[in-house]
Amino acid sequence: MTNVLTLEKIVKTFPHHRRVFTAVDDVSLSIKEGTVYGLVGESGSGKSTLARCAMQLMRPTSGRAIFEGHDLGKLGPKALRTIRSRMGIVLQNPVASLNPRMTIGASVAEPLLAHTALKGQALQTRINNLLDEVGLGAGHAHRLPHQLSGGQCQRVGIARALATSPRLLILDEPTSALDVSVQAQILNLLQDLQQQKGLTYLLISHDLDVVRYLSDEVAVMKTGKIVESGPAERIFTDPQHDYTRRLLEAAPGRGRPELADSHALPTLTTQGSD
Amino acid sequence: MTHVLSIRDLNVEFTDRGKLTNRPVRGIDLDVSAGEILGLVGETGCGKSLTGLAALGILPRGARRTGQVTIGNDPLQDSSEPGGSVAIVFQNPGTAFNPVFTLGRQLSDVLARHRQISRAEGKAEIIRHLSLVGLPDPERVYRSYPHQLSGGMLQRAMIAMALLRQPRLLILDEPTTALDVTVARQILVLIDELRHKFGFGVLLISHNLGIIRDVCDRVAVLYAGRVIETGPVEAVMNNPRHPYTRGLLGALPAGRTHGQRLNAISGTVPGNLLSLTGCAFRNRCSHAVTDCSLTDPLLTETGPHQAVACLQEGEL
Amino acid sequence: MSPTTQISAPTGSGPAGEQATLKPIKLLKQTLGRDRLAAVGAMIIVLVVILAVFGQWLAPFPDQGMGATNASARNLAPNVLNWLGTDQLGRDVLSRIIMGANPALTISAVVVAAAALIGIPLGAVAGYRGGWLDEALMRVTEIFQAFPPLLLAMVTVAILGPSLTNAGIALAISWWPWYARLVRAEAKSLRERSYVEAARAMGIPQLLIISRHVLRNCMTPILVQATVDIGTVILAAGSLAFIGLGTQPPLPDWGLMVAEGRGLIFSSWWIATFPGLAIFLAVLGFNLLGDSLRDLLDPRQVKR
Numbered sequence: 001m002t003n004v005l006t007l008e009k010i011v012k013t014f015p016h017h018r019r020v021f022t023a024v025d026d027v028s029l030s031i032k033e034g035t036v037y038g039l040v041g042e043s044g045s046g047k048s049t050l051a052r053c054a055m056q057l058m059r060p061t062s063g064r065a066i067f068e069g070h071d072l073g074k075l076g077p078k079a080l081r082t083i084r085s086r087m088g089i090v091l092q093n094p095v096a097s098l099n100p101r102m103t104i105g106a107s108v109a110e111p112l113l114a115h116t117a118l119k120g121q122a123l124q125t126r127i128n129n130l131l132d133e134v135g136l137g138a139g140h141a142h143r144l145p146h147q148l149s150g151g152q153c154q155r156v157g158i159a160r161a162l163a164t165s166p167r168l169l170i171l172d173e174p175t176s177a178l179d180v181s182v183q184a185q186i187l188n189l190l191q192d193l194q195q196q197k198g199l200t201y202l203l204i205s206h207d208l209d210v211v212r213y214l215s216d217e218v219a220v221m222k223t224g225k226i227v228e229s230g231p232a233e234r235i236f237t238d239p240q241h242d243y244t245r246r247l248l249e250a251a252p253g254r255g256r257p258e259l260a261d262s263h264a265l266p267t268l269t270t271q272g273s274d
Numbered sequence: 275m276t277h278v279l280s281i282r283d284l285n286v287e288f289t290d291r292g293k294l295t296n297r298p299v300r301g302i303d304l305d306v307s308a309g310e311i312l313g314l315v316g317e318t319g320c321g322k323s324l325t326g327l328a329a330l331g332i333l334p335r336g337a338r339r340t341g342q343v344t345i346g347n348d349p350l351q352d353s354s355e356p357g358g359s360v361a362i363v364f365q366n367p368g369t370a371f372n373p374v375f376t377l378g379r380q381l382s383d384v385l386a387r388h389r390q391i392s393r394a395e396g397k398a399e400i401i402r403h404l405s406l407v408g409l410p411d412p413e414r415v416y417r418s419y420p421h422q423l424s425g426g427m428l429q430r431a432m433i434a435m436a437l438l439r440q441p442r443l444l445i446l447d448e449p450t451t452a453l454d455v456t457v458a459r460q461i462l463v464l465i466d467e468l469r470h471k472f473g474f475g476v477l478l479i480s481h482n483l484g485i486i487r488d489v490c491d492r493v494a495v496l497y498a499g500r501v502i503e504t505g506p507v508e509a510v511m512n513n514p515r516h517p518y519t520r521g522l523l524g525a526l527p528a529g530r531t532h533g534q535r536l537n538a539i540s541g542t543v544p545g546n547l548l549s550l551t552g553c554a555f556r557n558r559c560s561h562a563v564t565d566c567s568l569t570d571p572l573l574t575e576t577g578p579h580q581a582v583a584c585l586q587e588g589e590l
Numbered sequence: 591m592s593p594t595t596q597i598s599a600p601t602g603s604g605p606a607g608e609q610a611t612l613k614p615i616k617l618l619k620q621t622l623g624r625d626r627l628a629a630v631g632a633m634i635i636v637l638v639v640i641l642a643v644f645g646q647w648l649a650p651f652p653d654q655g656m657g658a659t660n661a662s663a664r665n666l667a668p669n670v671l672n673w674l675g676t677d678q679l680g681r682d683v684l685s686r687i688i689m690g691a692n693p694a695l696t697i698s699a700v701v702v703a704a705a706a707l708i709g710i711p712l713g714a715v716a717g718y719r720g721g722w723l724d725e726a727l728m729r730v731t732e733i734f735q736a737f738p739p740l741l742l743a744m745v746t747v748a749i750l751g752p753s754l755t756n757a758g759i760a761l762a763i764s765w766w767p768w769y770a771r772l773v774r775a776e777a778k779s780l781r782e783r784s785y786v787e788a789a790r791a792m793g794i795p796q797l798l799i800i801s802r803h804v805l806r807n808c809m810t811p812i813l814v815q816a817t818v819d820i821g822t823v824i825l826a827a828g829s830l831a832f833i834g835l836g837t838q839p840p841l842p843d844w845g846l847m848v849a850e851g852r853g854l855i856f857s858s859w860w861i862a863t864f865p866g867l868a869i870f871l872a873v874l875g876f877n878l879l880g881d882s883l884r885d886l887l888d889p890r891q892v893k894r
Contacts, residue, residue, distance in 0.1 A: 036532075042454040055791055084793030096784040101806050110802075111792045149542060150318075160788070170791075179317035179481060184525035184538035191532050206455065213527035213536075233531065250459040252484025253528050 003030045003066075004168050004200045010053050010063035012046075023049040024060070025224035031168070031217075036194060036201040038215030038232065040208060040247075045221040047204045051170055054202065055087060056080060068167065085115035088161030092173035094153035098145040104131075104156050105141030111163045130159040135189060151182035158189065162197075170202045175210060187213060208251045212236050220244050276346070278359075278442045278475035279306040279329060284341035286324050286333065286499075297547050299324050300499035301341075303573065306443060306475040311465070313486035313507065314479045316496030317522075319543050322479045325496075326445045329477065330360050346442050361436035365448035367428035371420040377431055378416035385438050403434040408464055426457035430464065437468070444469070447479045462489045483526060487511050492579065495519050498554035499547055501573060505580035515582040517559045553585070561586045631878025638872055641691035648688055654681040655689035657840025665858045675860035677850060679840075683860060687868050690842040694872065697758045698823040702816050704762040709769030710812065714800050716770070717777025727774065731767035739764040740829060747835040754827075754843070757836040761826055765819070772815060776808035783807075810887045814880050821876030828869050844869050 012024040024046045031037040039047045053060040056072045065072045070083060091097040098107050108127050112118050118126055128138035134155040145153055154174065161169055174190065175183040191214060194201060205211050211218060212232055219229035220243065228241040239245045286299035299321040306312045314322045328339050331350045343350040345359045364370050371380055381400045385391065391399065397416070404412035407430040420428060429449065436444055446465065450458035466489055469476050480486055486493050487507055494504040495516065503516040514520045524537030541558035544550060552567040553559070559566070565585055573581040641648065649655045660680030668675040674683040716727035734742070739761075746760035780786060780803070789799045828845025830836035837843035839850070844865040851862030 042456065057787065057791055081793035081795065084791065087791070089788060089791040091784050091788060093784055097788050099785045099789075099803055099807070102802075110789070110794060114792065114794050114798070151542075157788075160792075164792075180483065180522055181317060181525045181539040184527070184536035187527060188536055188538055191535075208455075209526065209528040209530075213530050214532060246456060250456040252455070252458070252482055253487050253526075 002033050004033050004068060005031045005054060005202065006064075006066040007050070007054055008064045008066065010050060010060045010065065012049050012053050012058065013061045022224050024053060026063075027221075027224070027226055028063075029219055029226065029229065031200055031202060033167075033200055034198045035216040036203055036214050038203045038205065038211035038218040039221060040205060040211045040218060041221035042206055042247075044223065046224040047221050048172060050221070051172055051202060051204050055084075055089065055170060082115070085111065085164040086167050088164070088166040088169045090154070090157045090161050090169065090171045090174045093177050094150050094157055095145050095148075097157050098153060100145055103142050103144060104136075104148070107145075107156060108141075108160045108163055111160060115164050126163075130163055131156075133162070133193070134159045135185075149182070150178050151185060154178065154182075154186055155189070158186075158193070162193070166199075168200045168202065170204075172204045173206070174203075176205065176207065183210075190214065208236070208248065209253075220247065276308050277305045277344075278308050278346055279304065279477060280342070280344040281305070281325070281329065282342040282344075284325065284328055284339065284343065286321070286328055287338050287340070288336050289338060290336065294548065298499050299328065299339075300547060302496075302499070302501055304477075304494060304501065306477055308442070308475050309469055309473045310492065311469060311476040311478055311490045313490035313493040314477060314496060315481065315483060315486050315493055317481055317543070319498075320496040321499040322481075322496050323447055326362065326447050326477060326479050329443070329445060330362055359439075359442045360445065361439045361441040361443075362445040362447065363429070363432045363436050363449050366452045367425055367432050368420065368452070370432055371428065373420050375419075376416070377418055377420065377423070381416075381431070381435050381438060384435050388439050400434070400438070403437055404431065406437070407431070407434045407468075408460070409434075424457075425453050426460065429453060429457075429461055433461075433464065433468070437472070441474055443475050443477065445477045445479070448481070449478070450485060451480070451482070458485070459488075465489065483511070483522065484528070495522070498543055498550070500554065500583065501581075502555070502583045503581070504573070505577070509577075509580060515576060515580075515587055516584050517561050517586075518555050521558075553583075625882050627878045628882030631875045631880075631882070634871055634875025635879055638691055638695060638875065641688050642695040643692075645689045645692050649682075649685035651682040651685040652689065655685035655842055657681070657842070659840075665854070665861075667858070668860055674864045675858070677847070677861045678854065678858070683847075683864055686842040686847060687844065687865055690844045690847065690865070690868070693754055693837060693842070694824050694827065694844055694869075695820075697754055697761075697827050698820045701758050701761045701765060701823045701827075702819045704758075705765035705819075706769050706812065706816060708762070709766035709771075710773050710805070712766075713770035713773030714777050714805055717774035718781055718796075718800050718804055720778070724774070727770060731770050734764065734767040735771075737764075739826065743826070743830055744833075744835060747830065752835045752838060754831075754837040754841075757827055757830045760830070761823055765823070768819075769812070769815070772811060773805075773808060776811060777804050780804045780807055810884060813887060814883045817880035817883055818877050821873035821880075824872050824876075825869055 007027060007029050010024055010027045011022070014021045014023060027050055029037070039050065041047045049058065052058045054065050056065060059073065067083065068086065072080065072083070075083060105127050108130055109123060112123060112126060127141060131138050131140060136152060136155050136159070140148065140152070148156070171190070175186050178186060187210065193199060201214070203211060203214055215232040217229065218232045218235045219226045220235065220241065221227070222243050228235065228239065228244045235244065236248065239248055281302055281304040284299055284302040285297060287294055288296045288298070298319070302325055304312070314325060316322045324333070324337070327333050329343055331343070333339060348359070371377065378397070378400060382396055385396050385400060401412045401416060404415050409415050409427060409430050415423065415427065415431065423431070450461055453461065462485065465476065478486065478490055490507045492505065493507045493510050494501045495510070495518065496502070497518050503510060503514065503519045510519065511523065514523055518539070521537060521539035525539060527536060530536065539558055544554055544557070547554070552569060553571055556562040556566040563586065569585060571583045571585045573583045574587065575581050576587065646652045654660060658681070660676070663672070663676050663680040665678055666672055666676040672682045672684065674687065676682055712727055716724040742764045743757065743760035746763060747756050750756040750759065777800070786799060786803050789803055827836055828843070828848070831843045831845030832849045834849070837846050839846065847865035848862045851858065851865070855862050
């Protein structure tokens with residue numbers, strides 16, 4: 001099985017008040033074709049930054065991102081744009097990820113116009129097919145994002161991401177902004193699509209249940225490093241790292257917190273974030 | 275057992291220049307006892323936040339409430355300032371505080387409005403409360419500005435601010451949604467401890483079933499402005515009686531892996547609740563019968579402290 | 591991030607049919623119906639436009655409007671024949687005001703359009719790309735903005751010679767930095783939006799991103815600014831004419847007429863006052879409409 005995406009020793013730093021903030025600290029991973037790779041961590045863990053480095057939406061400070069055998073850092077702007085048709089992204093806030101002044105149909109058409117020669121009726125047919133595939137009727141094509149619900153907008157986002165038949169789909173907190181029942185619809189959809197089309201997913205989420213549900217492989221990130229990685233089931237049933245265990249214990253729905261549960265008091269940090 | 279909060283037939287209506295435009299809360303009955311945590315759970319648009327605001331006596335412009343809200347023994351007066359016996363903690367601690375004043379100053383303002391107390395005593399009282407909510411070095415927090423503290427610490431400070439009002443009822447509206455998982459857990463533990471210590475009742479509003487399960491004693495499930503199921507949390511979570519509650523629990527990915535499809539409830543919440551006849555859930559319910567479109571089911575007791583609003587309840 | 595807890599009335603997340611999309615005309619009527627000031631502004635503007643287009647047929651004495659003198663009727667107070675009186679050359683004030691609408695409106699529209707056409711692309715590219723391009727633009731606009739606008743216009747006209755056209759050029763030069771900075775600020779903030787990030791991730795070329803995603807979403811502040819600016823430029827052009835740097839006599843120009851009537855303000859007050867009033871009303875009209883335009887142009891038409 002080939003690796004669709006390989007990240008080698010990615011480091012990403014940002015200048016911060018005369019010092020340097022390391023968001024991603026020497027991360028390496030590989031994603032095999034047709035699998036779902038889940039990246040889980042809390043805020044500040046660097047998972048979103050890593051995903052953006054993987055897509056070259058940010059340039060890593062050092063390290064390489066190799067997609068389908070191409071070193072993305074070495075590609076010129078035009079070649080990089082072309083390669084992007086092989087990747088799709090689905091973002092966290094479904095309504096905000098769509099241009100509020102563009103119709104749904106136009107939003108889905110955008111990547112097609114940029115990367116394919118489709119025009120006129122052929123283009124329209126493709127748009128309608130995509131909308132059907134994600135469970136939205138073609139009749140929605142003329143509507144504006146604010147007229148749709150969050151779940152419907154996320155379906156549009158997925159349709160748009162799939163428009164150019166990409167190999168890899170990057171999903172950044174795809175259901176975090178959605179209600180439980182809507183989340184279930186979208187997760188079902190994502191799973192169906194993945195299985196039908198043999199897609200490869202890079203899933204980023206802070207929600208352990210969602211990651212466990214979709215992923216084959218999982219990596220746990222904390223302050224820029226991967227602390228543990230491996231097959232999803234193993235990580236969740238037999239976590240090795242202390243942080244992974246704490247994360248699993250803290251996940252909601254596990255039961256009543258014991259009064260004896262030592263609530264570790266937070267340390268006071270300036271400009272700290274959780 | 276005394277009820278710190280008693281809501282009977284609460285309706286919240288929105289009007290636009292005299293005309294009724296929507297009724298997002300349609301006849302809610304609720305009780306919260308002293309020392310108890312009641313979870314109010316539902317998805318977007320179910321009316322849970324409005325219910326919380328109505329219990330405080332504050333509603334957005336254009337909204338009007340009918341029905342009875344009683345805090346302790348006092349019926350709620352309509353006013354722009356919430357009554358002293360109730361305090362609320364909101365979702366986003368980062369935006370709940372004014373960024374240009376120190377925390378100490380903001381808590382002092384709250385204390386000053388609530389009690390006649392000297393500045394020195396007030397400061398001591400605030401420091402005491404800050405340490406009560408588990409903040410180390412409360413003196414420093416007192417002097418800090420909001421941006422200097424993390425989300426979890428700010429949320430603790432918000433709880434401290436709420437406690438300064440010596441409330442009989444504490445309302446928490448999505449208190450942990452903006453926080454990381456590990457921090458959120460600490461906050462829930464804190465709330466649990468505080469209600470045992472001080473004996474106030476808690477109304478916890480959330481869309482997160484996991485949080486409800488972790489910390490609540492009882493739960494009320496809301497759908498389209500109505501309570502459709504209520505009962506002890508373990509009973510409802512393990513053995514849900516209403517088709518919506520079942521659907522909701524079946525939709526959770528918790529503990530499942532791919533290969534098992536999630537039971538996504540088809541359809542969406544009805545948009546206009548004014549023209550609704552019969553049960554609001556019937557269009558999405560696999561057990562609906564003709565009667566469901568004619569009669570709006572009332573909450574009926576199915577066991578000790580348990581009730582369901584469903585015509586098909588006995589059959590399921 | 592959680593699903594936003596709606597405190598306002600749910601706007602109806604249901605599928606088609608549950609939510610009525612208000613057509614633009616209906617929305618226009620609704621806004622003008624509700625907002626009386628906007629209606630007043632709109633009426634004034636419509637009046638100015640009618641005068642500008644049909645002036646020569648509406649004016650009672652069109653050749654006097656263009657400058658023909660009438661020595662026998664000098665300095666007449668408002669009367670049945672000359673509703674607003676006559677000036678020191680016997681010309682009907684009303685006619686001159688009516689025929690002054692065309693140059694006033696034309697020059698303002700042209701100036702605003704030119705300023706926008708220059709400033710918007712510069713601001714958009716600089717704001718989106720940042721870096722040295724952005725710094726360069728900021729410094730250049732700062733230089734332009736450091737001069738009082740009228741002073742800059744005066745210098746330009748002094749070099750080019752006084753006329754309405756040259757006044758227009760001068761004003762356009764003074765005005766473009768405001769649009770550049772307005773769009774630059776918008777572009778900078780829009781660059782961070784989710785849908786812009788999605789477009790970049792999809793490999794959309796940068797210029798397309800700027801035009802389709804950035805510019806289209808800052809049209810509202812631009813249009814509002816442009817509407818108000820038309821009024822402001824009418825005033826500025828009038829000011830230039832007032833000091834002799836704009837339209838030259840005998841052509842009709844409201845600012846010029848104020849200048850011409852200035853010496854006789856106490857004896858023949860109508861000569862300067864009515865043109866001044868015309869300028870005031872025109873500016874007011876554009877200001878009022880501009881203020882209300884923002885609501886009109888918001889794609890989210892459903893109000894709470």
